[in-house]
Amino acid sequence: MATEVKEGQDIRNMVRTLVQNHGDEKAELIPILHEINRELGYISDEAIKELSKRMNLPSSHIYSVATFYRMLSTEPRGRHVIQFCESAPCHVAGGRLVWQKLQRELGLAKGETSQDDKWTLLTTSCLGLCGVGPVMVIDNDIYGNVTPEQVPGILKNYE
Amino acid sequence: MKTTRSMVLVSSDPESLDRGALDVFSTLQKQITKFGLEEEIALSMITDISKHAMSPLVLVYPDAVIYGPVTADDVPRIVEEHLYKGRVVEEKQISAYDLSGRVAWLSSRKGTMPAENRIVLKNVGLIDPENIEEYIINEGYEALGTVLKEMTPDETIKVIKDSGLRGRGGAGFPTGLKWQFVKGAKGNKKYVICNADESEPGTFKDRLVLEGDPHGIIEAMSIAAYAVGADEGYVYIRGEYGLAISRMQKAIQQARDYNLLGENIFGTDFSFDIHIHAGAGAYICGEETALIESIEGNRGEPRPRPPYPTTAGLWQKPTLVNNVETLANIPAIIRNGGAWYKNIGTPSSPGTKVYTVLGNVNVTGLIEVPMGITLREVISIYAKGMKDGATFKLAQTGGSSGSIIPASLQDTPMDFDSYNKAGVSLGSGALLICNEEVCVVDLAKVLLNFFRYESCGKCNPCRIGNKRAYETLVNISEGVGTLQDLKDLQMMSDQLYEMSNCGLGQTAGSPLKDILAHFRAEVEAHIKLKVCPAGVCPMSGQRIYKTI
DSSP: OOOSOOOHHHHHHHHHHHHHHHOSOGGGHHHHHHHHHHHHSSOOHHHHHHHHHHHTOOHHHHHHHHHHSTTOOSSOOOSEEEEEEOSHHHIIIIIHHHHHHHHHHHTOOTTOBOTTSOEEEEEESOOSOGGGOSOEEETTEEEOSOOGGGHHHHHHTOO | OOOOOEEEEEEOSHHHHHTTHHHHHHHHHHHHHHTTOTTTEEEEEEOOOOOOTTOSOEEEETTTEEEOSOOGGGHHHIIIIIIITOOOOGGGBOOGGGOOSSSOOOGGGOSSOOSOOOSTTSSTTTSOTTOHHHHHHTTTTHHHHHHHHHOOHHHHHHHHHHHTOBOTTTTOOBHHHHHHHHHHSOOSOOEEEEEEOOOSTTOOHHHHHHHHOHHHHHHHHHHHHHHHTOOEEEEEEOTTOHHHHHHHHHHHHHHHHTTSSBSSGGGSSOOBEEEEEEOOSOGGGGSHHHHHHHHTTSOOOOOOSSSOTTTSOGGGSOEEEEEHHHHHHHHHHHHHOHHHHHTSBOSSSBSEEEEEEEESBSOOEEEEEETTOBHHHIIIIISOSBGGGOOEEEEEESGGGSOEEEGGGTTSBOSHHHHHHTTOOOTTSEEEEEETTSOHHHHHHHHHHHHHHHOOSSSHHHHHHHHHHHHHHHHHHTTOOOHHHHHHHHHHHHHHHHHOSSHHHHHHTHHHHHHHHHOHHHHHIIIIIOOOTTSOSOOOOOOOOOOO
16 A cells, blocks of 8 residues: 655655645645545654644644544554455355454454554445445455455465 | 246235135145246235235235235136236236235336336446446436526426435435525525435445446536526545546546536536545445535534534535435436326335345345335345245345344335334335344344444444443343343433434434344343354353454
8 A cells, every 4th residue: 555655854745745736725634634645554643744734724633534534544554454344234244254264364353453564454334345245355456255265365465 | 046037925914814815825826836937936925914805915026916806716817817928817906006005006017017117227337437428318418408498496496396206315305395495595605415425334326326327416416506506516425436436527527528517507607516525434424414524624523403504514505415316316307207206106205216135135236116115025026035045034224224124024115104104214225135044133233333433423322322232232142141231222222312413323223123123032032041043143151342
């Protein structure tokens, strides 16, 4: 997800460019946070501080928004983010067993990132792909009709 | 795989039984086998037809033909003529309007056509959604032209009112009335918002409309904007719907290029443009005031109401918020007239409904059928029956804010009012069909886990109530629940409904209420016998709190 680790001046420049492109209206806050999250893999303190200055909004407001939405993260994540759907249609279609297998295979519990920063394991609410449940999404790849037996093979696709 | 072509129901209320309904049933069985139709035709008894002079009744779906009174002697002719040759036996047929009971009757389903009827999904899958010209040659933007050139805003609202269209987001509020509120609201700046933050578990109808027919939404929003006096619109699409967002972006650009969005559309004084706002992952933003907060760049926390968005919405201006499916009906209603639409479905809930059929059935996916069809029909005909011939136990409607429908309600017409009367809700149009391997405690636990996670946390009843209800269900599923827990669950359900600020909290408790009303014995088995009848719950005996 994250392309490369950016620091200090790079982050400040990126935020400045984004605010120039989007404008500093408050309504642009969520679109800008989306882009920061995509670039960095998460929304760092540095980015929040710079955004606060450029958009003339309190850091507390930006932080409260960034932590409210599921697609935005204020914590660094692993190279690959797994989202497993835990809503009722996937659950009824056999999702419980897939979820147990996934946790065992990775040695991770919900919300954890692996020691080597390779994986972050998250659960998500319905992704609207219920016709092919159980569903899991790794980065931007969608896997449907997943069975516990398929889990190791799917994970092998990622470096 | 067994494919059911048709379904035959025999009434079995005491009066019907008294008049030989069992004989009719067994003769039907024999005759159907005689013609080798047993694979194609499902035969069942139904109980809940009210007392009627014409009983016993035989109902044939999907044709919705009703025969009565039927004796065993009439059966061979009905089977041979109707089920085998496809000709209705008119002498034995009675009018559906004479029935006062709870069996669905539909004026739009006379004749022998199956009930599927596509208005919302008319173009989906048939045209190239990235090519505006394909939309235009399929009657596209015709309705917008008619409205702008030949109709006043009041006349436009009248057509929508006459159609009887009700909001498809779940609440069923009359759409024409909402439009009139916004038009009548004071203010020179007004907005139209399309709510495409579809996040109800099990629901993906709006995604297919956005991906398959984005211009239909643009046209509908433009018509709505003209009617209410707005010049700016937003489509709020949930952030996870990447393809829907990019298709909508393309469609908006094409419409601008053709001057179907922008200044002086169709050479009139009407100007309108649409922006896209991508959500960032929050179920609550489907609530209209939370959605508005989110567009403004805030946390998606619902506002207290009143004032309603119709008077003070986006940036405190009068705002019309309509669901994708609601809007997708608009162009067809303008083209064909309100009376045409009102004739489809049931009198109090006209039109069609798009359902996402899921769960333990042979065919899952999207169907669009007239309002008033029954769950039994959906399962036997559109879903091609239960998977592996299993027994139907329950259906969960409308995502997590829907209801748990027990088998006893599967002959209740699915429309807003009939479901309200039966104490259940149609919700957003998901139908999660479950067999007997699904445990109601486990299902309720998953649903409450969802609400616990998605509650925005602004008001206490919802934030704390959902968490406590979830923990109580976990304890029951671990075999350490008490009978007091059941009283607590009922109380939490009532308090969530009465005290929560918005629709999320108000409906969050309905799974609790439903399992206690319809599956109490199964829940009690977890407590009294320490057994999960479906064999799903862990029953580890530890009173613990853990996430699934």
